[in-house]
Amino acid sequence: MSIEIWIVYLLATAALSLTPGPNSLLILSHGATYGVRKSLFTSLGGAIGFALIIGICMAGLGALLATSTLAFNIVKWVGAGYLIYLGIVTWRAPPLSAQPEFRTGSANRYKLFIQGFMAAASNPKGIIFFAAFLPQFVDPNGSQILQFFVLAGTFVCFEFILEIILAVSASKLAPWLAKSKVGRWFNRITGASFIAVGSLLASAEK
Incomplete structure (x- = not known):
């Protein structure tokens, strides 16, 4: 892969990372609720989930989802169900506290990691998108392993940095959200958004 092709890919x-999606919504919720440090585990889970998707697409399995209705529907319903589950959990979560020590003490880091991973890895539309997107930048005569590390590393690093920025922003706004009327509805708005995204995914066609 030439440096010119890499710059275009970057x-x-x-552009892809800046498009709002389940992981952006999740990290905003976790940044406001649990603070930046624990949200790192959410971002790490999402990074590994995205790397897995890129690996799947480069292995050719993304094409299977694009051609197999059964495979697409299985992944679709798993992803939609998980997003709806996250929405219900977020909706029912206690209101935000204005005190950071009360916002950071109740999160299970492994659970946050799994949520980030699942939000990234269980979206069949994402897999199909990468299956169509990545071949534009892959040199069939070059090392597939090396190109995987370049492509996955570039996307994952950019996405990880963006999510940290979102987590920091949400954490800074959390005290204001906790004191304002908006804060009282933060969990419900976020939860409803997860449910809406999950419902849209459930109704998606190839």
Whole structure:
């Protein structure tokens, strides 16, 4: 892969990462609720989930989802069900506290990691998108392993940095959210958004 192709890929990666999605919504929720440090585990889970998707697509399994209705529907319903589950859990969560020590003490780091991973890895539309997107930048005559590390590393690093920025922003706003009327509805708005995204995914066609 030439440096010119990599720069084009980096710009495409930036545009893709800046598009709102389940992981952006999740990290905003976790940043406001649990603080930045524990949200790192959410971002790490999402990074590994995205790396897995890229690996699957480069292995050719993304094409299976694009051609097999059964495989697509299985992954679709798993992803939709998980997002709806996250929405219900978030909706029912206690209101935000204005005190950081009360916001950071109740999170299980492994659970946050799994949520980040699942939000990234269980979206069949994401897999199909990468299956169509990545071949534009892969040199069939080059090392597939090396190109995987370059492509996955570039996207994962950019996405991870963006999610940290979102987590920091949400954490800074959390005290204001906790004191304002908006804060009282933060969990419900976020939970409803998860449910809406999950419902849209459930109704998606190939």
